[in-house]
Amino acid sequence: MIRYIATALLLVLTLAALAAPAAAETRIDCPLPQVTRTITDNLPSGWWTTPVANRLSETKVMNIGGKPTLMCIYGSSGSIQREAPVGQQCRAVTGGFTCSGPTLQAPAPSVQIAPQQPAQPAPQQAGPVTFSTGALSVRQTHLFDLDRGVMDQQPAADLWFEAKTAQELYLTPRNGAAMSVSGTRNRGKAGCASGRYSGGSLPLAKLPVGTYICVKTNEKRISEFRINGLSNGTLSLGYTTWQ
Numbered sequence: 001m002i003r004y005i006a007t008a009l010l011l012v013l014t015l016a017a018l019a020a021p022a023a024a025e026t027r028i029d030c031p032l033p034q035v036t037r038t039i040t041d042n043l044p045s046g047w048w049t050t051p052v053a054n055r056l057s058e059t060k061v062m063n064i065g066g067k068p069t070l071m072c073i074y075g076s077s078g079s080i081q082r083e084a085p086v087g088q089q090c091r092a093v094t095g096g097f098t099c100s101g102p103t104l105q106a107p108a109p110s111v112q113i114a115p116q117q118p119a120q121p122a123p124q125q126a127g128p129v130t131f132s133t134g135a136l137s138v139r140q141t142h143l144f145d146l147d148r149g150v151m152d153q154q155p156a157a158d159l160w161f162e163a164k165t166a167q168e169l170y171l172t173p174r175n176g177a178a179m180s181v182s183g184t185r186n187r188g189k190a191g192c193a194s195g196r197y198s199g200g201s202l203p204l205a206k207l208p209v210g211t212y213i214c215v216k217t218n219e220k221r222i223s224e225f226r227i228n229g230l231s232n233g234t235l236s237l238g239y240t241t242w243q
Helices: 002-019 188-193
Strands: 022-029 034-037 052-055 058-064 067-073 079-083 089-093 096-103 130-139 143-145 159-163 169-173 178-183 212-216 222-231 234-242
Touching: 052 130, 058 089, 058 096, 067 089, 169 178, 178 188, 188 212, 188 222
Parallel strands: none
Antiparallel strands: 022 096, 034 052, 058 067, 067 079, 089 096, 130 234, 143 159, 159 169, 178 212, 212 222, 222 234
């Protein structure tokens, strides 16, 4: 009798397990590999801002307003977020989230109908990836490298702050680098890639503060810098070099 009850109980548990809804697991990726933070307010004449670009650094599942929220964090550039799918349990993984929840099994249809193929979304275009960015203060006669933002590295230097006299100053490419003057507008990587480059020297007398210059570095990267000032023999600039 006891054996009969145990067998019946096992059968009931088996049927209950088969009837339970299956848990489907889905992947939700963060939509952007990199974001850029900048100031959008109108600035007075003579003032400018340098955008800060950061790649995806962390993912978290947070409770915001009583609702589970998926958060993609991009270092000091900030974060983007969305609510978790209703009824789904989500956990953070590299590059996004994995969510799972009950999926009810529908009865098999008596007539098979070919499903309509959904329209394929356009592939996302990845933005330019920053290799290095920052500010440099270069004294007369010194060399500087725009691949890594360092100075006086002779074999790696891209430009030379040449001083023939105290007033006759030049920017001179070194080690196979080349320059292209953009004027007073920021061209970015795409604009610089199509520029006309030269390996010749540029006189600073013709490059006022606010001038943007594109550079093809000696390591074959695209870079762009802005002349921010020239005072007491020191050239101040802000630069970004892309992969």
